[in-house]
Amino acid sequence: MNERTLLLLYRSVDEELSRTEQEELLNALASSPELREEQKRLHQMRRLVQSQAVRSFKPFFSARVVHHIQAASQEVEDFWAALVWSFRLVAVSAGTLLVMLLANNLLEAKSLSIDSILALPQPTLEQTWALDTLEEGS
Amino acid sequence: MKKEATDDEHLRRAKAGDMAAFEHLVKKYEPQVAATVIGMLGPCQAAEDVGQEVFIRFYKYMQSFREDSALGTYLTRIAINSSLNELRKRKRWRFFFRSSDNNEVSEPASHPDEARYANETQRLVHQAIQKLAPEFRAVIVLRLIEGYSTEETAKILNIPLGTVLSRLSRAQQKLKVYLMPYVQEEI
Numbered sequence: 001m002n003e004r005t006l007l008l009l010y011r012s013v014d015e016e017l018s019r020t021e022q023e024e025l026l027n028a029l030a031s032s033p034e035l036r037e038e039q040k041r042l043h044q045m046r047r048l049v050q051s052q053a054v055r056s057f058k059p060f061f062s063a064r065v066v067h068h069i070q071a072a073s074q075e076v077e078d079f080w081a082a083l084v085w086s087f088r089l090v091a092v093s094a095g096t097l098l099v100m101l102l103a104n105n106l107l108e109a110k111s112l113s114i115d116s117i118l119a120l121p122q123p124t125l126e127q128t129w130a131l132d133t134l135e136e137g138s
Numbered sequence: 139m140k141k142e143a144t145d146d147e148h149l150r151r152a153k154a155g156d157m158a159a160f161e162h163l164v165k166k167y168e169p170q171v172a173a174t175v176i177g178m179l180g181p182c183q184a185a186e187d188v189g190q191e192v193f194i195r196f197y198k199y200m201q202s203f204r205e206d207s208a209l210g211t212y213l214t215r216i217a218i219n220s221s222l223n224e225l226r227k228r229k230r231w232r233f234f235f236r237s238s239d240n241n242e243v244s245e246p247a248s249h250p251d252e253a254r255y256a257n258e259t260q261r262l263v264h265q266a267i268q269k270l271a272p273e274f275r276a277v278i279v280l281r282l283i284e285g286y287s288t289e290e291t292a293k294i295l296n297i298p299l300g301t302v303l304s305r306l307s308r309a310q311q312k313l314k315v316y317l318m319p320y321v322q323e324e325i
Contacts, residue, residue: 010307014281014288045314045321046282052263053283054176054254055169057189062164065193066157072194 001028001035009039013046145209153200160200163209164193170210170284171217177279178221180268181254188224192217214284215294218276225272259320266316274309277302 005028008021017025029035102117109116116122123131143151143159145166151159171192172185179185195216196203203212255261267275280291281302288306292299314321 007307010310011303013310014306015303041314041318041321042310045310045317048259048317048321049263049267049278049282049313050285052260053173054181054256054260054264055173057168057172057176057186058254061168061172061186061189062161065164065190066161068190069160069194069197070157 001032001038005032005035006038009035009042013042146205149200149203149205149209152197160197167210167213171213173283174214174217174279175221176254176264177267177283178218178272178275179224180250180264182250184224184228188217188220191220195220211286211290211294214280214286218280218294222272222276262320263317266313269316270309270312274305274312277305278309278313281306 005025008017008025008028011017012022012025029039105119106112106117109119114120145163148159148162152163168189171189175185175189175192179188192213196213203209250264252261255264267278270278276295277291280286280294281288286294288299288302292302295302
């Protein structure tokens, strides 16, 4: 049993050898009881590795996965709900402030025009005269 | 007689938000994912965490999963990549937490849970696999434990077929050295 035939033996279990390599391995197997023993051990080892796999996690694994996913999505939902709730508070406060501001403008101006409610500046007599002359000139 | 729903049916229902259908898929593919992850990391807390991560990632990207590859292969690919990431993390951990006298400190989550082994042979086989470098371990897990063909193994690991074959050959020679006494006992 030499290094090359040993390598051929290992390769033979996972890939297709060429015709000459196959013949070489068969001849070596026929003439070497050591190589035949090695082949037996190799197959035995592969079976041993395959049969001893651990094929389960701890009990209730699937329930834990589902719980984890549901808890994570609940956290996201909670975050959005908190954001919407905060925004509602801000919107109500801003609306109240706006109403108070408009009422204040209305009380100060003592007239019921949009300009006075929005506190837009009233044109002076000079500005009105200047506008009139401008229109006449054009 | 009630007909058993197929994977496609469960997947379609899970995509529509049916958690019972998703849980059914988790139960069905747990053995396959467990064999991959525990084969790569050993039976430890980190393996449990990676196993959960595999299914959580699957849930997250389930909508974009196309049925052009088998679900089992898709999950195995996630499992092997997540396990390799975990092993990289452990390597970094060992690099940063090496004590002055060069004694390595192992990450707490990587301590093997000895109670998970059904028998002594199982413990020895897993210890032998854990002695292999991650790239050799990956081919052994996919080819010998999961039973994928060498072509499928190459596709899952995204490496050339020739590399898979040479890694398999070298990994088996190393495993044989570690497991020789038990193989002889079995013979």
